[in-house]
Amino acid sequence: MTTSLLTTVSAALPGALRKLDPRLLLATPVMLVVEVGAVTTTVLSVLDPSALAVLVSLWLWLTVLFGNLAESVAEGRGKAQAASLRALQQETTARRLDRRGEEEQVSSTSLRVGDLVVVEAGERIPGDGDVVEGVASVDESAVTGESAPVIRESGGDRCAVTGGTTVLSDRIVVRITSAPGQSFVDRMIALVEGSQRQRTPNEIALGVLLGALTIVFVVVCATLYLIADHSDADQSVVVLVALLVCLIPTTIGALLSAIGIAGMDRLVRRNVLAMSGRAVEAAGDVDVLLLDKTGTITHGNRRASALLPAGGVPEAELAEAALLASLADETPEGRSIVDLVGSTYDGVPAGASLVEFSATTRMSGLDLDGRSVRKGAASATSRWVLDGGGVASPEVDAAVQEVSASGGTPLVVAERVGDGPARLLGVVHLKDVVKDGMRERFAELRAMGIRTVMVTGDNAVTAHAIAQEAGVDDVLAEATPEEKLALIRREQQGGRMVAMCGDGTNDAPALAQADVGVAMNTGTTAAKEAGNMVDLDSDPTKLIEVVEIGKQLLITRGALTTFSIANDVAKYFAILPAMFVVAFPQLEVLNVMRLSSPESAIVSAVVFNALVIVALVPLALRGVAYRPSSAADLLRRNLLLYGVGGLVAPFVGIKLLDLLVSLVPGL
Ligand SMILES: Nc1ncnc2c1ncn2[C@@H]1O[C@H](COP(=O)(O)OP(=O)(O)OP(=O)(O)O)[C@@H](O)[C@H]1O
Ligand SMILES: [K+]
Numbered sequence: 001m002t003t004s005l006l007t008t009v010s011a012a013l014p015g016a017l018r019k020l021d022p023r024l025l026l027a028t029p030v031m032l033v034v035e036v037g038a039v040t041t042t043v044l045s046v047l048d049p050s051a052l053a054v055l056v057s058l059w060l061w062l063t064v065l066f067g068n069l070a071e072s073v074a075e076g077r078g079k080a081q082a083a084s085l086r087a088l089q090q091e092t093t094a095r096r097l098d099r100r101g102e103e104e105q106v107s108s109t110s111l112r113v114g115d116l117v118v119v120e121a122g123e124r125i126p127g128d129g130d131v132v133e134g135v136a137s138v139d140e141s142a143v144t145g146e147s148a149p150v151i152r153e154s155g156g157d158r159c160a161v162t163g164g165t166t167v168l169s170d171r172i173v174v175r176i177t178s179a180p181g182q183s184f185v186d187r188m189i190a191l192v193e194g195s196q197r198q199r200t201p202n203e204i205a206l207g208v209l210l211g212a213l214t215i216v217f218v219v220v221c222a223t224l225y226l227i228a229d230h231s232d233a234d235q236s237v238v239v240l241v242a243l244l245v246c247l248i249p250t251t252i253g254a255l256l257s258a259i260g261i262a263g264m265d266r267l268v269r270r271n272v273l274a275m276s277g278r279a280v281e282a283a284g285d286v287d288v289l290l291l292d293k294t295g296t297i298t299h300g301n302r303r304a305s306a307l308l309p310a311g312g313v314p315e316a317e318l319a320e321a322a323l324l325a326s327l328a329d330e331t332p333e334g335r336s337i338v339d340l341v342g343s344t345y346d347g348v349p350a351g352a353s354l355v356e357f358s359a360t361t362r363m364s365g366l367d368l369d370g371r372s373v374r375k376g377a378a379s380a381t382s383r384w385v386l387d388g389g390g391v392a393s394p395e396v397d398a399a400v401q402e403v404s405a406s407g408g409t410p411l412v413v414a415e416r417v418g419d420g421p422a423r424l425l426g427v428v429h430l431k432d433v434v435k436d437g438m439r440e441r442f443a444e445l446r447a448m449g450i451r452t453v454m455v456t457g458d459n460a461v462t463a464h465a466i467a468q469e470a471g472v473d474d475v476l477a478e479a480t481p482e483e484k485l486a487l488i489r490r491e492q493q494g495g496r497m498v499a500m501c502g503d504g505t506n507d508a509p510a511l512a513q514a515d516v517g518v519a520m521n522t523g524t525t526a527a528k529e530a531g532n533m534v535d536l537d538s539d540p541t542k543l544i545e546v547v548e549i550g551k552q553l554l555i556t557r558g559a560l561t562t563f564s565i566a567n568d569v570a571k572y573f574a575i576l577p578a579m580f581v582v583a584f585p586q587l588e589v590l591n592v593m594r595l596s597s598p599e600s601a602i603v604s605a606v607v608f609n610a611l612v613i614v615a616l617v618p619l620a621l622r623g624v625a626y627r628p629s630s631a632a633d634l635l636r637r638n639l640l641l642y643g644v645g646g647l648v649a650p651f652v653g654i655k656l657l658d659l660l661v662s663l664v665p666g667l
């Protein structure tokens with residue numbers, strides 16, 4: 001314990017000393033004032049040496065150093081993780097495809113956005129990108145810490161790969177999406193090292209308040225100096241500087257940035273990367289959580305499992321049409337249909353014009369020799385059939401109901417030949433599995449007062465079946481990306497804080513609009529870039545921890561601010577009588593502490609002021625204990641504990657220190 005403390009402190013010391021640079025202290029004006037005070041008293045103690053001046057100078061320097069140490073220790077906690085991430089950035093050889101599709105060996109550092117590279121089993125993926133061809137199992141443990149391999153495949157919401165991870169089986173072609181130096185791992189390193197941290201609006205506001213308090217106390221001390229001057233109670237500049245430092249909010253000033261860094265670090269430890277501190281704070285106040293279904297609540301490997309033909313349609317005819325409609329469909333759903341039926345074609349027939357799937361049309365297929373085949377969401381495909389002069393099919397309706405009620409996704413298959421009427425051919429059953437433990441965790445979110453809403457492009461029956469199984473509070477079905485975005489805006493206009501969890505490119509606008517946008521690590525690059533957090537475990541209920549950490553961060557900052565200000569007020573009453581009692585004997589009634597001399601009082605107060613910072617570093621780093629309860633309750637408890645504690649502590653602490661300090665000759 002003591003040795004680990006020593007190593008932590010000695011590792012943080014060089015950083016803390018570097019932070020004595022006044023330019024770096026500009027960000028915390030309170031500490032800058034202390035440093036200016038330290039310089040002043042140091043100069044005075046050289047010009048006119050005295051025990052008082054020397055001791056005050058020493059302890060003022062220590063005050064600044066303790067604050068810097070707190071920040072450095074907070075930053076240091078991410079260093080080891082950054083080092084292991086750096087190992088992933090090693091230069092490797094990449095197998096780049098040139099325009100003719102031929103392979104050339106290049107260094108991974110020379111890859112550019114848009115380059116295509118081949119990666120095979122046993123090889124390391126040379127950069128961030130999207131799989132554009134093939135399926136592979138990938139070991140991402142170096143980034144996520146999760147040892148089970150993950151599937152990465154082209155076309156769908158699981159196409160994004162991270163540079164530095166290793167392909168375990170098969171062969172994939174990856175289109176590079178980030179330039180060297182701007183990769184996901186680069187961002188992760190900057191994040192865990194704290195180098196990218198920007199102060200949040202709340203922190204800036206608190207900084208302004210602390211700055212204003214500092215100015216007030218500078219004026220108070222200057223006034224005291226003038227009063228003292230006029231009344232023969234001459235106070236030296238050293239004493240007034242010491243008094244000033246005791247009165248300004250040094251405790252919170254010293255710990256503010258450490259509190260923020262430690263909050264981000266707690267998230268990283270839970271495998272959540274927060275790209276902005278503002279999002280972490282917002283998480284503390286979340287009212288509604290929206291979740292995408294496929295890939296977020298479910299595992300996302302939606303696969304075709306059965307064919308359900310319409311009345312009078314032979315299964316082989318449905319199979320052939322479903323196959324044709326999927327030949328050019330590079331989504332996992334499309335490929336799973338080809339797998340189920342077994343391809344009889346050698347690639348996409350020449351002359352076919354392709355209709356790619358989009359989240360807005362919810363259909364895909366192709367046109368070939370006057371024949372059109374389509375597959376897609378029941379509502380979209382039925383409309384296509386009716387528009388094409390076709391009629392509804394009771395068997396198809398029944399199959400759609402049956403598949404949906406089981407929580408599966410029905411894809412309706414239809415065709416139209418020449419100018420004839422369009423025909424419904426049947427249904428493909430796509431199966432997906434809800435992730436483990438969702439129900440209990442959503443119940444926990446409910447207990448925290450957070451409403452969960454599943455937003456999905458799937459039909460209402462499927463959506464309700466999955467919602468029922470996962471235990472979410474509400475559902476929005478057949479939602480287009482625009483509708484997801486509109487729902488978030490509506491909630492926000494109602495004054496609610498909105499979190500969104502999603503994995504797909506079609507979730508990206510919503511992830512960007514939400515106050516807290518958590519992208520699943522299994523998701524697409526677009527989703528990860530749009531959100532302000534990435535969950536490496538791809539667990540949407542991780543929001544529970546994110547909310548707790550956000551609340552804890554806000555409470556910790558509030559508690560230490562309360563303590564700091566209460567503390568400063570108490571110090572004022574603890575030491576002022578001692579300082580002025582010689583000149584104004586009437587103050588004797590206020591001199592309840594009976595400190596041994598004015599000099600000893602002032603030194604004790606300065607020492608106490610510095611030691612309080614050290615004493616509170618563990619609390620700043622760990623965060624105050626968080627129990628789920630109402631905001632009003634939390635506020636009351638904290639005001640009581642840290643406010644009253646802050647008022648009492650200086651009287652006890654300064655008295656005890658005075659007993660020691662008064663032993664120093666000359667005080
Ligand atoms: N490859 C495809 N071809 C045709 N239709 C598809 C294909 N993939 C999905 N669909 C249909 O489009 C609907 C919406 O698509 P998608 O799953 O991308 O929406 P989403 O909003 O991301 O919802 P979620 O991810 O929650 O299911 C699906 O429910 C399905 O009916
Ligand atoms: K202070």
Ligand SMILES: [Mg+2]
Binds near residue numbers: 293294295504
């Ligand atoms: Mg999706």
